[in-house]
Amino acid sequence: MEINDALFQFATRLGDNTLILGHRVSEWCGHAPVIEEDIALANTALDLIGQTQFWLGLAAEIEGTAKTADDLAFLRDAWDYRNFLLVEVPNGDFGQTLMRQFLFDAWQSIHLPRLIASSDARVSAIAEKASKEVAYHVERSASTVVGLGDGTQESHDRMQAALTYLWPYVGEIFDTDDVDDTLAKAGIAVHPQSLKDEYYALVNRVLKDATLRVPDDMFAHKGGRSGKRHTEHLGHILVEMQWLQRAYPGSTW
């Protein structure tokens, strides 16, 4: 596989993850249970959209056409998206949103610091900037997961239900293909499998503090990062996110 083709896929995957999760989290704006959480979630969403601009900007640069990050975000259809299924599943209640956030933040918080050592200066620079934001995200989502998991009976039950629902979407994070092998060999990216032990150690530790039971079943839904099969939810997200550019192409404000 050509390095540039792999790098395009890689940047698209990372950008799509942060774009779709950023959009999902922004859906809480004005609806969170308390105003402090509302603002915190909006901050997180904005950080994720900021990371998207870098990753999709890099993808557009590598593609080498006149396309921009905006074109990639607003003019691709579901089958061209490469995000984990985890980030496109519905928000559910506040607890489910924070559980999903933690499961994603935990991966970012391990992945990005490692990615700073990338042999590609652009990748390294984005990873360095984003890793600071993500260090805070994971601190916040982890403590909320612990607070709610080890909280009242109701909050505990809701967090357990959220974990049970989301767990089958975690395995895809460590799914690998040619893209990963090519970039890992070139020293540009970190091989997903090499993050696995550290990830599960972190997740298990936090979930234990949260008094939650980690499901035994390691079955994993896949198809998001490969683009083979997204959930039915992605199309609905894109309709809402893209309708303005679709209805009024090229409009700015």
Added chain:
Amino acid sequence: MSKEWPLWEVFIRGQHGMSHRHVGSLHAADAEMAIKNARDVYTRRNEGVSIWVVESTNISASAPSDKGPLYEPSNSKVYRHPTFFDIPDDVGAM
């Protein structure tokens, strides 16, 4: 038991060498969460280098009705202001 989280007063230091200033209040379940919330609510435009939080119930305040006895006696004591010195211009701002 109240379903509301306790109220916290937030103090932010804008830069090194300055004092912490009261910037507002917020709700949080505990001190750690109050600091996180303060970070998100009050420092999102790069306002701070340090955050203090204190639970509002731990603050003792003077009573507004004591205004007379507390503050009026100092009204008539202008000699407490250092306004009777001539300060040379080349000293600059003091």
